[in-house]
Amino acid sequence: xxxLHTKLPDFMKKMYIATTGKHPxxxxxxxxxxxxxxxxxxxxxxxxxxxxxxxxxxxEDISSxxxxxxxxxxxxxxxxxxxxxxxxxxxxxVVLEVINILHPTEEVEFxxxxxxxxxxxxxxxx
Amino acid sequence: MKYxxxxxxxxxxxxxxxxxxxxxxxxxxxxxxxxxxAIRAVAKQHLEPTAINVFDLDAxxxxxxxxxxxxxIVRMGAADRGRVNNEFGxxxxxxxxxxxxxVEREPHLKQWAKLFPERTLFxxxxxxxxxxxxxxxxxxxRASNNNSATEMMNxxxxxxxxxxxxxxxxxxxxxxxxxxxxxxxxxxxxGMTVAEQFGRVFPHPQFKAGTTAHNSGAYxxxxxxxxxxxxxxxxxxxxxxxxxxxCGCVPGRDIGCSPLNLSVARALGAExxxxxxxxxxxxxxxxxxxxxxxxEKPLNISRDEVIARADELLPGINDAHKHKAREVIKELELxx
Numbered sequence: 168x169x170x171l172h173t174k175l176p177d178f179m180k181k182m183y184i185a186t187t188g189k190h191p192x193x194x195x196x197x198x199x200x201x202x203x204x205x206x207x208x209x210x211x212x213x214x215x216x217x218x219x220x221x222x223x224x225x226x227e228d229i230s231s232x233x234x235x236x237x238x239x240x241x242x243x244x245x246x247x248x249x250x251x252x253x254x255x256x257x258x259x260x261v262v263l264e265v266i267n268i269l270h271p272t273e274e275v276e277f278x279x280x281x282x283x284x285x286x287x288x289x290x291x292x293x
Numbered sequence: 294m295k296y297x298x299x300x301x302x303x304x305x306x307x308x309x310x311x312x313x314x315x316x317x318x319x320x321x322x323x324x325x326x327x328x329x330x331a332i333r334a335v336a337k338q339h340l341e342p343t344a345i346n347v348f349d350l351d352a353x354x355x356x357x358x359x360x361x362x363x364x365x366i367v368r369m370g371a372a373d374r375g376r377v378n379n380e381f382g383x384x385x386x387x388x389x390x391x392x393x394x395x396v397e398r399e400p401h402l403k404q405w406a407k408l409f410p411e412r413t414l415f416x417x418x419x420x421x422x423x424x425x426x427x428x429x430x431x432x433x434x435r436a437s438n439n440n441s442a443t444e445m446m447n448x449x450x451x452x453x454x455x456x457x458x459x460x461x462x463x464x465x466x467x468x469x470x471x472x473x474x475x476x477x478x479x480x481x482x483x484g485m486t487v488a489e490q491f492g493r494v495f496p497h498p499q500f501k502a503g504t505t506a507h508n509s510g511a512y513x514x515x516x517x518x519x520x521x522x523x524x525x526x527x528x529x530x531x532x533x534x535x536x537x538x539x540c541g542c543v544p545g546r547d548i549g550c551s552p553l554n555l556s557v558a559r560a561l562g563a564e565x566x567x568x569x570x571x572x573x574x575x576x577x578x579x580x581x582x583x584x585x586x587x588x589e590k591p592l593n594i595s596r597d598e599v600i601a602r603a604d605e606l607l608p609g610i611n612d613a614h615k616h617k618a619r620e621v622i623k624e625l626e627l628x629x
Contacts, residue, residue: 241381241437242427267428271448272378274434279374290380290424 172207175200181213185220186232193224199236215286233276240290241270294324294331294627297465299456299523301341304621305472305614307521310452311436311445312343315465317350318367324629328368329383335627336372342436344445345370348465352388353412356458357443357494358549359401359487359502359542360533361408364462365415369442373434380424382433386441387419387491400547401487401502404540416489417441420496429494441493455479455522458493459533462525464618469526472621473613477514478552478581479522482609484513485551485574503545503569505577513577526615527603531557535596538563545570552583552608560599560606562591581608 173181179197186195200206223229244267251260277283297315302308314335321331332345347368354365370383377383389395391410396402405414417429418441430439437446443461446453455475463470484507488498500506507513524530534557537548544554546566555578558565567585570578575585592606599606 240425240427241378241432242425242430269430269432269437269446269448271435272381272432274373274376274378275449277374277376 171210173210173213175203175206175208178208178213181217182220182234185217186224189221190224193229193231195220195224195232195234197234197236219286235276237273237276238270239287241272243268243270294320294326294334294629296320296335296625296627298623298625299464299621300623301343306612307454307472307474308452309454309521309523310342310447310450311438311454312339312341313445313454313456313461314339314343314345315461316345316347317465318347319350321347324627326629328385332368332370332372332383333377334629336370336377336433337375338625338627339372340374342434342447343372344436344438344442345372346438346442346461348461349413349415350462350465351412353405353409353414354458355401355414355416355487355489355493356533357483357486357492358551358554360459360537360548360554361402361404362459362462362533363409363412364465365413366442366458366461367415369431369438371431371433371436371438373436376433378431378433381427382431384418384422384429384431386415386417387422389414395490398498399487399489401537401542403542403547404537407540408536417491417493417496419491429496443493453520455483455517455520455524457522457524459525459529460523463529464523464622467618467622469529470616470618470621471522471524471526471610471613472616473522473524473610475517475520475522476609476611477518478609479524480515480517481507481513481577481581482551482553483517484509484577485549485554487547487549502547502549503566503574504571505574507577508573510573510576511580514580522610524610527607527610528600530607531600531603534558535561535599550574550578552578552581555583555588556607557599559588559590560592560594560602561596562593583608 247264249262299313301312346366349367350364352365368385429441435449484505486500486506488501542548543564550570
């Protein structure tokens, strides 16, 4: 690996190519990253996930891929930065608060499917 | 294996967002299952988001404002579409055998000492058993079972229900229930806690009797004002509060300065530790019409009269409808 982290646009592009490269008629919808303008994604896992997408797209009984990114844990603590800007957009004041957000766990994405493969390491061993 | 369920759906114009299932440790044992196995097996029977609470009716527990009651939740689960999340879907509660040191640290437990010291005490989980420091919650899919299984939510619709422990116990013994909106008084009351180790809401002793966990002034009454709730009938609550007072618990010192505890103490002319109630708590109490001046004019009526007039004397719950538990609780059976 030359790089340890993959740029977000490259990550998205890799998943699209993994789907449509050999199967241009198939589609992928990526959800859960809409809030990010930019990010660096772990390259090792990017590669592994790319392979998963390729293998999924290779299946004859699969016509499209729904690619969902969600928090690994269902309660996450966030910083809220309330920033006051002047008329020229300069930050004049920042107040920091904390908020906990409850998320549904991955089961909301399963539908009726019972063929679930979990490649994730246990919490704390990653 | 027999079990009980309050079903998801609309009742009296209020939306109950999840099924709430009551399992009994004795039924689980008779079926030859572990508690986790029982939770998972029952989960498979229901596709809706479901909270699953395992009860030991021979144990004891506390309410958030410090009443000690017979029966306890010993494990909680959350299920959705028949599944239980492997990491976050089940949590056990911490057990305590009777010990005098704990009673000294947590004076509301005088009730435990006097009434049923032979019972094992359960409240909330031990943080050491959680995979990450979530609050006292289990989550699977859409279902969230919070605050040690007394508040349940559908995370997708964002609907919620409050189902305090005495309401859950009444539900299992064909008792008397009220279903309504929490209202301003209950919104204030749930912040008037006692400080406990591994408590239902807080894992470590934090907000002692006489303080407020909300600390929100006039906003405390709106925090949880419009939540559907399933609670015990007020005459049931009156009996438990009277019992706590008769055990020597003083509101504002030993038990929480909740509107219910204070109202019953006032009606009886029982002691209230006015000076130990902090200004922030007074501000919240005043916002729902409970002032020191009002409390200092006791009614001095009998215990029987307090219970008979409970609907009038105990404030709270809007648009309440009375139900016998059997009208709303389903009896179900799981074939092993």
